[in-house]
Amino acid sequence: MSWNRVKNQLIAKIITRYPALAKRFVDAYTPWESEGIPWTPFKKPLSECTVAIVTTAGVHHRDQQPFNMIDKAGDPSYRVIDGTRPVSDLMITHDYYDHHDADKDINIVFPFERLREFAAEGIIKGLANRHYGFMGHITGVHIPALINKTGPEVAQLIKREGVDVVLLTPG
Amino acid sequence: MGLIQREIERIGVPTIGISIVRDYTVKVKPPRTVFLHWPFGHPLGELGNIPQQRVVLAEAFRALCAIDTPGTIFDLPYRWRRERYEDKDLRAMLSPCRRGL
Numbered sequence: 694m695s696w697n698r699v700k701n702q703l704i705a706k707i708i709t710r711y712p713a714l715a716k717r718f719v720d721a722y723t724p725w726e727s728e729g730i731p732w733t734p735f736k737k738p739l740s741e742c743t744v745a746i747v748t749t750a751g752v753h754h755r756d757q758q759p760f761n762m763i764d765k766a767g768d769p770s771y772r773v774i775d776g777t778r779p780v781s782d783l784m785i786t787h788d789y790y791d792h793h794d795a796d797k798d799i800n801i802v803f804p805f806e807r808l809r810e811f812a813a814e815g816i817i818k819g820l821a822n823r824h825y826g827f828m829g830h831i832t833g834v835h836i837p838a839l840i841n842k843t844g845p846e847v848a849q850l851i852k853r854e855g856v857d858v859v860l861l862t863p864g
Numbered sequence: 865m866g867l868i869q870r871e872i873e874r875i876g877v878p879t880i881g882i883s884i885v886r887d888y889t890v891k892v893k894p895p896r897t898v899f900l901h902w903p904f905g906h907p908l909g910e911l912g913n914i915p916q917q918r919v920v921l922a923e924a925f926r927a928l929c930a931i932d933t934p935g936t937i938f939d940l941p942y943r944w945r946r947e948r949y950e951d952k953d954l955r956a957m958l959s960p961c962r963r964g965l
Contacts, residue, residue, distance in 0.1 A: 798911035844871035
């Protein structure tokens with residue numbers, strides 16, 4: 694593994710353990726500043742809704758291509774997560790937060806089993822067949838790709854599948 | 865995360881996001897958010913703490929049902945590792961989601 698990846702993973706470990714230090718990293722990063730706010734009113738009873746998860750925690754299936762950890766600006770691509778496969782088939786590739794806990798219990802970033810319980814209890818109607826994994830920490834040159842290509846692409850797929858609600862989770 | 869959320873909402877699917885970095889959320893402006901002042905890598909809480917994960921999910925859905933102003937952030941009151949979740953009433957928490965039934 695490259696020195697740069699080791700360094701990023703070490704920083705991730707430190708800022709997860711010491712949130713006061715995390716603030717310095719957060720303050721040093723200038724996020725994209727958006728204009729306007731898109732809005733779709735939520736009108737359906739929750740118990741009649743099919744829910745999909747979109748996560749930026751770097752979640753993907755073990756047999757899928759991992760996210761690119763070499764490019765300093767991140768990786769704006771996505772992975773389709775098949776909801777019919779066991780949760781044990783999932784893994785995380787993301788050097789910019791400490792995912793040791795999430796490696797042991799993926800529900801803390803990708804609450805698939807909790808949502809399945811909600812469906813069994815009738816709180817929601819069910820889970821979508823497909824969910825989507827991105828990697829956070831996308832900066833600079835890759836932001837336009839996320840906004841103009843992969844973001845709208847996933848939105849289209851979700852719309853086409855008739856999903857009623859999307860829950861988004863970070864890493 | 866908020867940038868993807870905005871694209872999904874724009875196409876006509878309602879969304880709710882969980883944020884652990886409030887400053888980013890304020891700038892990126894996703895339509896609906898619940899914020900938790902918790903460490904990176906733990907938006908749903910601690911590993912294996914099922915009651916806690918369920919409460920965060922219920923709070924997210926409550927926000928989805930209750931927020932009617934674009935860009936609203938619900939600041940959740942839960943302190944990291946200093947709360948009990950076992951006796952929270954999820955059904956009561958989800959009461960805003962029963963409208964229309």
